[in-house]
Amino acid sequence: MIVALSGGIGGAKLALGLSKVLPPEELLVVANTGDDFEHVGLTICPDIDTLTYTLAGLDNPVLGWGRADESWAFMETLAALGGEDWFRLGDRDLALHVLRTHRLRGGEPLSAITDDLRRRLGIGARILPMSDDPVRTRLRGDAGWIDFQDWFVRQRATPAVRAIEFAGAAAARPQPGVLAALRAGPRAVVICPSNPFISIEPILAVPGMREAIAVCGAPVVAVSPIIAGQAVKGPTAKMFSELGMEPSAAAVAARYGALLDGYVMEEGDDATGIAPHVFRTRTLMQTLDDKVALARAVLAAAEALR
Secondary structure (H helix, E strand, C coil): CEEEEECCHHHHHHHHHHHHHCCHHHEEEEECCCCCEEECCEEECHHHHHHHHHHCCCECCCCCCCECCCCCHHHHHHHHCCCCCCCCCCHHHHHHHHHHHHHHHCCCCHHHHHHHHHHHCCCCCEEEECECCCCEEEEEECCEEEEHHHHHHHCCCCCCCCEEEEECHHHCCECHHHHHHHHCCCCEEEECCCCHHHHHHHHHHCCCHHHHHHCCCCCEEEECCEECCEECCCCHHHHHHHCCCCCCHHHHHHHHHHHCCEEEEECCCCCCCCCCEEEEECCCCCCHHHHHHHHHHHHHHHHHHC
16 A cells, blocks of 8 residues: 555646556545635535546646536626635536535535545545544734635735644544554555645644654655745745745755655755655656656655665
């Protein structure tokens, strides 16, 4: 079993690569749920959905989020009626949110719903939320605390970030299937190239999760989301700078600290000060072949560490 910790777009790319080189029963993707929120009465799980659509081959390659072949009649009508339309929900995508919300209100856990939906969409690898308990990422800007999606989508990640908190994390419990996979002795734990602050650290903030990874006996290998001081996509580099750190591959590795055994980073980037064993390869994933090649490099790194 390979246990992969993932956020949205960047993590989903590597998860797709891993799904192409591993038997389905040998891949478990642990999804960040700190991005989840309630919007127009619906429970939205952006990272779970990006992983689901990507692994099902239904992702929108133009937008980078949502479903392919989308239409927008719901959003157009919502806006015309004066509703909040800053977070766009496509017509096809909307069906998933409605069904998830209905089932959650009926008492089903998020993990069971996620597992059922991935099966119905033909995904072999498992996708599990980090917890069935709600955790919500919040950011403190100069004007006060902001819910993550408000900051990221409505305000386009413009306010400077001064601090981060994961509301509800202290009371959350790791999803039992995730703990079971870690206790069973996985071949490796892979930290996908996702934003460490808002995609991976919410997972590690769930009590017991970091400890379970640390004692699982498998090599822990992270992939840098930073290339030449810049994030491939998203606000990672901006957040490092605003929190008083130079955006670099080394800075990402430092966030994970002693948890890491290996670190996969872009060829030519500066590895000075990186404590875990460094493996260099091309980490930019533009094509399916890139995703598969990086997945193979990550698995090779883990095997070398074993």
